[in-house]
Amino acid sequence: MRIVHLITLGLVLHTAQSKLCTKEDLHFRTSSCDEHGNQWVYKVPDLEIQCALTDESIPKRAETCDKFCPSGQYLDMENQECRNCPSGYFSKGNSLEITKWPELPAELSVDVSYNSPIIHSCNESSWYAKNDYLLGKAKTDCTTVLSMKLHNLHDGLISFTYNIEEYGTMAFFTIRTERCSQLPGSSYMLAYTGYNVFHNMTVKLPKGHHILQWYLFADSSSLRVLWGPSESTMKIGQIAVTGTPPILRCSPCPAGTWGATEGQAICDTCPENTFSNMGAQKCEVCSAAEYSRPGATRCSTRLPCTNLDYVPVWSPCDSNGMMQQTYKWIEPIICNTHLGVALPQAEKPVACRPCAIGTEPANHTHCADCQADKPSLAATCLSCGADRVPIHGIFYDTWSRFPPHLKTWCATFGGERELIFVALVTFHNVSCRITCS
Numbered sequence: 001m002r003i004v005h006l007i008t009l010g011l012v013l014h015t016a017q018s019k020l021c022t023k024e025d026l027h028f029r030t031s032s033c034d035e036h037g038n039q040w041v042y043k044v045p046d047l048e049i050q051c052a053l054t055d056e057s058i059p060k061r062a063e064t065c066d067k068f069c070p071s072g073q074y075l076d077m078e079n080q081e082c083r084n085c086p087s088g089y090f091s092k093g094n095s096l097e098i099t100k101w102p103e104l105p106a107e108l109s110v111d112v113s114y115n116s117p118i119i120h121s122c123n124e125s126s127w128y129a130k131n132d133y134l135l136g137k138a139k140t141d142c143t144t145v146l147s148m149k150l151h152n153l154h155d156g157l158i159s160f161t162y163n164i165e166e167y168g169t170m171a172f173f174t175i176r177t178e179r180c181s182q183l184p185g186s187s188y189m190l191a192y193t194g195y196n197v198f199h200n201m202t203v204k205l206p207k208g209h210h211i212l213q214w215y216l217f218a219d220s221s222s223l224r225v226l227w228g229p230s231e232s233t234m235k236i237g238q239i240a241v242t243g244t245p246p247i248l249r250c251s252p253c254p255a256g257t258w259g260a261t262e263g264q265a266i267c268d269t270c271p272e273n274t275f276s277n278m279g280a281q282k283c284e285v286c287s288a289a290e291y292s293r294p295g296a297t298r299c300s301t302r303l304p305c306t307n308l309d310y311v312p313v314w315s316p317c318d319s320n321g322m323m324q325q326t327y328k329w330i331e332p333i334i335c336n337t338h339l340g341v342a343l344p345q346a347e348k349p350v351a352c353r354p355c356a357i358g359t360e361p362a363n364h365t366h367c368a369d370c371q372a373d374k375p376s377l378a379a380t381c382l383s384c385g386a387d388r389v390p391i392h393g394i395f396y397d398t399w400s401r402f403p404p405h406l407k408t409w410c411a412t413f414g415g416e417r418e419l420i421f422v423a424l425v426t427f428h429n430v431s432c433r434i435t436c437s
Contacts, residue, residue: 071265156243304340
């Protein structure tokens with residue numbers, strides 16, 4: 001009953017200092033589960049709320065350790081039932097997910113230690129919340145450790161994405177028990193990923209109390225002095241854990257997203273030219289003089305258009321073998337088209353260039369391989385004499401029409417749409433040579 005005494009003492013000491021806590025000021029907290037599957041449940045205010053505790057905060061014993069709530073719901077401790085999250089809020093059910101980093105989450109803690117007998121400062125070695133990722137820094141001879149304490153009610157998984165851009169960076173991920181002993185086979189070295197590339201790691205997490213730790217080192221070895229920077233850096237993009245206890249209150253939708261209905265597992269991203277604040281039930285539309293990217297938290301002013309806001313575009317070859325250069329605004333349009341420069345006039349049509357050697361026009365827009373068994377009037381389809389054989393290869397030097405063996409599609413990398421070219425190589429004739437006799 002020690003926890004009851006502490007709460008009661010806090011109530012007596014704090015009552016004379018501020019107003020009484022209201023029901024809206026308080027939220028549930030729980031103790032660890034005991035060997036019988038029970039835990040203590042009590043109510044406390046957020047740190048920024050100054051109020052005196054009432055009888056509402058007296059701990060109560062509850063059999064909630066085996067409760068399970070699906071995504072989009074939370075466990076209502078008043079009646080021990082799962083309830084839908086209200087609109088503007090979301091939950092992952094019996095899982096923990098961190099995708100945004102406006103600040104260091106309460107579930108995480110940071111420790112820094114020295115690796116050298118030489119005394120110097122490791123003040124700049126830590127983990128920093130950067131909204132889209134968590135940035136870890138370790139100066140020379142320093143170690144910074146990111147820890148997360150968990151109590152899994154069921155066997156689950158820990159998944160996280162990370163980025164290491166420098167060779168020589170030493171980083172490890174480890175799972176420990178509540179007694180800080182390492183679980184067998186649960187230490188993993190985190191490899192170099194490359195610039196702006198995030199790798200995903202998923203590890204099984206057994207039932208019970210655990211401490212997840214990310215270690216980041218920076219040593220002063222001669223190899224690092226020669227080949228590496230004086231500090232190690234690492235980014236963590238997302239962390240997801242399954243098998244955790246049910247949440248006791250839903251999380252507000254992050255700024256730039258919205259939740260229109262109850263019981264949402266995820267919040268929808270605001271489309272372009274809209275924005276939202278945290279906990280929004282809808283996205284607000286930017287004014288005509290403003291714009292925004294998808295997932296924006298505010299609108300930006302449209303500046304007058306400049307020569308950098310449009311690009312030249314060639315039309316496909318028409319039936320007369322002509323093409324024309326026109327101009328179009330770069331999309332999405334973020335400048336004010338009523339101010340600044342206007343789009344230039346279209347250029348005069350010009351003749352399309354012939355297809356590359358070994359190919360011939362298939363239609364007005366594409367070139368195709370020359371057919372060896374069919375006659376062709378195209379000057380780019382070459383025939384070898386009786387004493388010659390073709391030299392196979394690919395050589396593209398004109399782009400009036402799209403050549404064969406190339407495919408394109410769009411893919412998303414880090415939230416940006418990129419155009420991808422892939423060559424499907426099948427060599428065709430580009431010239432001839434004399435055969436050996």
